């Protein structure tokens with residue numbers, strides 16, 4: 294086998310290894326938790342805090358309502374029980390009853406308002422939870438797919454790396470540095486094929502007849518005049 298044929302063989306395997314590694318890098322990137330899932334979690338936490346705050350406010354209103362109720366009952370009992378006779382005391386008591394009624398009514402209004410708000414927040418929480426659950430499920434499925442693909446590719450990579458090492462060992466060692474440098478410069482493809490005995494397979498530009506002849510008949514290295522790749526005539 295000609296030296297360039299060895300390099301061509303190595304180049305094919307190198308490109309396969311490159312693409313497997315690129316795909317594995319994509320999978321690793323894909324295995325990071327999606328931004329949508331993170332923001333759904335944040336959204337849910339926000340609504341949960343809102344619900345909790347409204348529940349606390351609701352309890353506070355209930356307590357204020359209860360306190361006003363008790364005070365009202367106590368004062369009404371005194372007011373209508375006939376035990377208080379002094380006009381000033383009666384007047385104060387009446388004022389207190391009036392205040393307790395206002396406080397109770399205020400607490401009731403606020404309680405109602407809070408309950409309505411809490412209910413709306415609860416609905417929002419349920420919707421946020423539903424969104425999050427759907428995203429979590431979707432993400433779980435996606436992860437399984439990705440991990441299955443990843444496992445397969447890792448196995449394949451092992452095989453290809455072994456083939457790559459063997460092909461590299463077979464390739465003429467004095468040409469490897471040139472090959473590696475060219476491969477880096479030419480986006481992974483260092484060796485091009487001469488198609489129909491005249492055209493470079495990579496840049497599609499015709500090669501001079503002298504070069505085509507040299508490729509057919511000699512062992513010397515021939516490069517494409519246009520793209521600079523090493524040419525291999527099959």
Ligand SMILES: [Zn+2]
Nearest residue numbers: 493496517520
């Ligand atoms: Zn070319």
